[in-house]
Amino acid sequence: MKNPYRYSFDNKRYQTMNYYLKSKYNCKIAKVPLNAHFTCPNRDGTKSIGGCTFCSSKGSGDSVLGFNENVMEQYEIGLSRMKRKWPDCKGFAYFQSYSNTYAPFSVLKDLYDPFFEKEDVFGICIATRADCIDDEFLEYLDKKSVLKETWIELGLQSIHEDTMDLCNRCHNTKIVYDIIQKIKKTHIKCCVHIMNSLPYESKEKMIETAEWVAHSNCDAIKIHMLHLIQGTQMANDYLKNPFPLLSKEEYIDIVVSQLEILPESMIIERLTGDGIASDLIAPDWTIKKTIVLNDIDKEMVKRNTWQGKYYKKNL
Template sequence: MKNPFIYSNDNKRYHTWNYYLKQKYHSKVFKVPLNANFSCPNRDGTCGVGGCTFCTSLGSGDQVQEMFEPLDIQYDANLKVMKNKWPQGKGFAYFQAYTNTYCSLETLKETIEPFFYKEDVLGLCIATRADCLEDEKIEYLNKLAQEKEIWIELGLQSIYDETAARINRGHTYATFVDCVERLKNTDLKICVHLMNSLPNETKDMMITSAKTIGQLPIHAVKIHMLYLMENTVLAKEYLEHPFPLLSKEDYIDVVVRQLEYLPKEIIIQRLTGDGVKEQQIESFWMLNKTVVLNDIDKEMVKRNTYQGRMLEK
């Protein structure tokens, strides 16, 4: 069956990150993860304590090599890992762990500029929160974006404020929308994180989250399943009072339906995540990412569907 999706040069029926990068840079491109050892406003008491209940003590930076070493050592170690897989590949410096704009403007400059100006770095990916991007930081980053590509990765997880409160997110959907509005007229690119299977959310709610953010002026989306990791607040809650989690089949169904409501121009940076196998306590089917991604592809072919199809009606 011929693939009807226009932003693809393989069997993928959605706008993959790999397709976007190869079209732009004509090369394999990867992210080099870094932990700049920032905190988050919902960890230090500014808007809460303990962080998001699903987040580990490493602030989603569990995969970073040499994470407690200086950033230049981290970069070299993680670049080596990537080069072992793709010797001719090129990299983005990816400030992944915690909230990477939760600091003074001066600290932000000191942190990112050594990597931004490295000749072998194509650009930056900066993971942060919607309540940690003041106008002066947006203005500064936008000036840099005239020279190299800069992605702002906004953790949202869900559009529902009751879910945000349940997971101790620390800000509302309105705060997120305000941040997107302040970013939309810049050269900065916006990637939004969504998480499926959060407590008390139905499949329809998860699909509505994707449908809603797809109407915003964003450039990319990351989607993945909730990871329940040892020693997180949410994992402890689950062990005491289990709540429903999506099966692999249900997850694939939700993702396919989410993709159908996302405009075809929006890049899909991720449809699975990377937990630490030894620390995961549930949904072990997620550990085999290749199988999950292949099954998503198969299901889209089976349904004869593709990203954005529901927006064509």
Template sequence: MTDKQFQWGNNKRYNDFPSLFKRRFSERIQKISIDAGFTCPNRDGTKGVGGCTYCNNNSFNPAYCSPKKTVTEQIALGIDFFNAKYKAQRYLAYFQAYSNTYGTLDHLKRIYEEALSHEKVVGLVIGTRPDCVSDALLVYLEGLAKDYYISMEYGVESLNNDALKAINRGHTYQEAEKTIIRTSGRGIHIGAHLVNGLPCDTPQMMLEHAISLSNLPIDTLKMHQLQILNHTTMAKEYEVNPEKFHLFEMEEYLDFVVDVIERINPEVSLERFINQAPKGWLIAPKWGIKNFEFVAKLDKKLVERDAWQGKFFKKIP
């Protein structure tokens, strides 16, 4: 199967996101993370306090990100940061920290349009929760999508409401499914995010979550292993009751990811498989591996198992 040309146009054994971008854009595209000072309804008391039990945004926000800086300033700093590595390229403004649709429509329009006003920015990637997206916002983004690349990244995390409750998520899976369907058909790229290893989720359930989600009108799937991070509620829970969590060993997770790849919709692009917490933040599991090293192991495992995306996929009616 190594020389097989798959339906996504190359001989890679899964529909990878970088190849999707190369097909869509004629030049290199880089995301620039932006912290626009948002919060979440499970932080500000609307639906709860404390946020998701596993969350520590400081563990993945780049150094140039700060809500003390304007969107324009963060874009300029991000471009300077990436220009040291790559020259001629365009950028996507990635509103990443917390829930980036959690505000009035007027405020959202102002910050999104500020980002798009930069001559090198060709689109937006907006990370948010499925319970923070109004129909009015979707109509507005549908309009932007006629001229720009617009992507909504929805934190689904799990399809198991018991798991969502256990992490203080504050919304149900049913809300996520409805919002994904409401977003579809508008020219907006739809991404979904899963965390593998949450309390109340078993490996078999996690596999079924990915399969079910890939049957929805999503374009991209991100997933990663649960990591216990310092300075989180989950860190305290893990210290008291570690057996409550299914923390994957790396080889186990590799096989799990291959199982997922074989069974999900081949039309869905895969963007991420693991998370890498910065040194000093991670409590467990400590794999000691970088993203590109995991991907190399995954490619090898796919060959060993003669596996490819959608090999066993069955459309759910």
């Protein structure tokens, strides 16, 4: 078993993104969320309309400042705000909203080239869907990643096809796995998003999803709690026919169990989400993000556990 206090300057029993970045760059790195004005194939009618049923009208980009501004202006606005909190921080451009590879290659190249060339951009993170990445773009990004650290973030949410059919993801889990293996043959890093408390999923199913990620060969994971956001299809369905949602205590128990089976080398980018309080229908406890994170830390101490404690390399 590894030392549970390895990530000591963060005072955590898991490897945070802050730990990874600060160890690498010796300074604070701030991710600046951006909206590049894309859409998704299950929003525009190519595969479906309406998007994933849990996704807000802003395509999960609710934290983007200057949402409708030019994307470079968004970066400047966002980085300026970050510097008010961390004056010496460096910025990563985080293309967060919608599917940021869902366009012809020429459009993508024109979008990303200036950010690879911009001096005050230290890295680039691109959130997208696994079914919106082709070999031409991966080859381009692989070459560019030599200049700056480059990440692709993939929305998996759950490995269980019945759950994701209900969520209208419109592609299967194998597509996600196959893209991760392609990414791992490049210099690009890969982060996978999962979501706890999706409709009718048991604790066992949520653990199975984390175990899949543990052995997927990705570099990082984001763990979210389901937020029911006003105006989304899932929130509308919930108001008509409520389904069980995890309590704070249940969520913390599951997250700690998921951390225990993830490899120690995997970066933990997020352990809960950021729902806008005015738009949140349920669960109310998610608004107090700091309390949730602190309680996860306390539970890990109580259990005398840490990330990777029960990770099995070969299943």
